[in-house]
Amino acid sequence: MATKQKRSVFSEIFEMSNLTGSAYRILVRRRFKEAQIDLTVEMLQVLGCLWQQDNQSQQELADRLLKDKVSMTYLINNLSKRQLVVRCDTESDKRVKLIQLTPEGMAMEEQAQKILAELRSLVIGDIPAETMRVVLDYYDQFNRNIQEQLAK
Template identity: 35%
Template sequence: MQPSDRENAIKFLRQMSIVTQTLKGFMRQKFKAHNINITFEMLQVLRFLWEKESGNQQEIADAIIKDKASLTYLIDNLVGRNLVQRTEDSQDRRNKLITLTPAGKDLSAMIQPWLEEMYQMVALSGTSEELQSSLDVFKNIQENVKQQIA
């Protein structure tokens, strides 16, 4: 590896972290301005449920890329805020289904426009081709790392 390749890789990964933190900050700012007491990570759970209606903890954990222990903590906090509830899975009593409460459903109407605003900002950052190329780079990085740890 050339020194410039190493340096570019470091800069790339740093910038990727900065973008992630900036997007999280954008949403935190919206939450604070509207007195919504949730975190970005809780939002990930809510977004999954807004799209899928319900899911067990493993499905949600896989979708938002969290381990089950972290997800349990997030769900406990969302239950405490009356945004989600746990119910028994009729097909497997050992499993709990996570579903939205009416308050959790109502929150979607307020937050979805902010998410769309965030997506729009990202979309305006490059052409469709550039965004697709960037997505391909991320997928390649993921595959290269997965091969090394397998």
């Protein structure tokens, strides 16, 4: 494929990825609002990391979500105001705070995951799993290529 065509296809992929992501975020916000869950998609991402593994440092969460320190502090402050997480001291280094789910934060997982599963089903529709895997493999390669460049 000619370089010009590759550039055009990549631009279309990038644009479609952004449009899809934006539309999905709007859909998630709408469904959460209907369920009276007061969370942004970004707060949901933080909770998702903690549902997978509780008691992570703010820096670990920032690294996983590709957020800067200020953005992460803002998100954790908002989750804390909603009584979904607390900051805990570590014994080894008092400067490091572990972010821990509260009982309310843990309880929210089931309701949130149910909504997200319904949305995934709607979005995926009848696209075969094999096709989804191929798309994921390409995005994984895009990400590896980007990470390589960022490491330079």
